[in-house]
Amino acid sequence: MGQSMTMVIDDATFCKVEVKPWLFAKRKGCRAIDINGCDKVEVYWDLFSARYGSGPEPLDGYYIALVVDREMVLLLGDLRKEAFRKTNSSSLGSSSVFLAKREHILSRSVYCTKARFRDNGRIHDIAIECETAGLVEPRLSVRIDEKMVLQVKRLAWKFRGNQTVLVDGLPVEIFWDVHNWLFGHVIGSAVFMFRTAMSVELSSNDSFSDLSPVSRWQTLKERKPQASLGFSLILYAWKNE
Structure with missing residues (x-):
């Protein structure tokens, strides 16, 4: 292998x-x-x-x-x-920019990865956990460098959404979609996106900010990462039952 x-x-x-x-x-x-x-x-x-x-x-x-x-x-x-x-080639005409990264992660409970949210920034540890055992209401938590940055309670009602957190002083918007974990097929994946910046078109569009979290999430999933001026980390989290 x-x-x-x-x-x-x-x-x-x-x-x-x-x-x-x-x-x-x-x-x-x-x-x-x-x-x-x-x-x-x-x-x-x-x-x-x-x-x-x-x-x-x-x-x-x-x-x-x-x-x-x-x-x-x-x-x-x-x-x-x-x-x-x-x-034996000529030099780069312009610097390349790291726009997006997609990753599939497999775990039983805690889903871990690493990411750098800005050029030459430090690498951060990301841990995502969905707690369901023994709980009346499942809840979702996200930790960056062991610090809790996001906790979603009553997850059955908030299985899709978004929230902005600060990482090294940089706004990072976290989107989540755990519908498959709660209501879908047992082998379905949850999807998470960590996005450091909105595209110029979206950030200047008043109608986008008026959308519900679910609609904003769907709009972003349908757009290409190249539309962003920042970095997008897209995680597909699969349960290893």
């Missing part, structure tokens, strides 16, 4: 690489891909010396690069010099 890296462009999968845990497994390489007749498009990766924490993403010692017609258009990781040397 290992990890995989998948590249998706315009909702179509163009590149998927399996990273095996074996000692002599190939963890670096390149692949040419065809995207609607564009100029030469290549994906380069080097995960040979990558160092991992508790999550699936490498912390350092790696690079993943997307090169179009010998121009670097996307570069992830800290081995920047190695990436440019390997690809």
Whole structure:
């Protein structure tokens, strides 16, 4: 069992690489891909010396690069010099921005992950817990760095909603949808979104602020993360019964 890296462009999968845990497994390489007749498009990766924490993403010692017609258009990781040397490409025309992250987490009771809410900010521990056993009314709690930032009581009536909290002085809006946990199929997932900023269009739209929490949540789910000026973390939480 290992990890995989998948590249998706315009909702179509163009590149998927399996990273095996074996000692002599190939963890670096390149692949040419065809995207609607564009100029030469290549994906380069080097995960040979990558160092991992508790999550699936490498912390350092790696690079993943997307090169179009010998121009670097996307570069992830800290081995920047190695990436440019390997690809023999020109420098980035502009800095890339981390817009969104999607993650699937599996647990019996407490769902944990890590996230950075601003560029060069520190990594925060996030823990989500839904308490149902022995309670007349289920309740939901969210902790960031072991500090309770959100608690929802009478969850059967508030299974969808949103609330803004402060993390490092930055407003972070938390949306939750736990309908599947309470009323749906046993294998259904709950969905959580941590969003650091609203899009210019939404934040300036008075009609959006007048919507109910449920309607706001549905509106945001239907919009693409690229519409935001901030960062969005989307979590799919699955019960491991």
